[in-house]
Amino acid sequence: MNIDYRIRSVDGYTKNIGELVSMLEHTRAVTLQEISNLSVEQLDSMLSGGNFIGALLKHIAAIEKAYQLISFQERDFTKEELEIWKDALYLGE
Structure with missing residues (x-):
């Protein structure tokens, strides 16, 4: 590419x-x-900073979802949506 x-x-x-x-x-x-x-094993490998590559990619998707909700629907996550996305939003913190 x-x-x-x-x-x-x-x-x-x-x-x-x-x-x-x-x-x-x-x-x-x-x-x-x-x-x-990258293989699944590589995506699941821990980076030196303490996060998995796959977790960081899911974090990017979660932040994009949050911006879409705020920008286009003028709202935040519902309780149900937050339950789905919270680990990715906060990277397990």
Whole structure:
């Protein structure tokens, strides 16, 4: 996969929002490229800082879910949703 590292405004958005979308797309592409060949064992291996790669990826997904709820539904997690996502949100703390 060849990644374009230039940040350019994405068509269909205002300039600034388009640049943010470009940054998010870039981050996703780099993350997917970096983990695409990792085994389950590697994803479950502990990093020197104390977190598993898989746990950090789930944390990213949980934070994205929180931002989606706040931005698009103008609400926080329900009790049921928080039960599903809390370990990933707080990384077990």
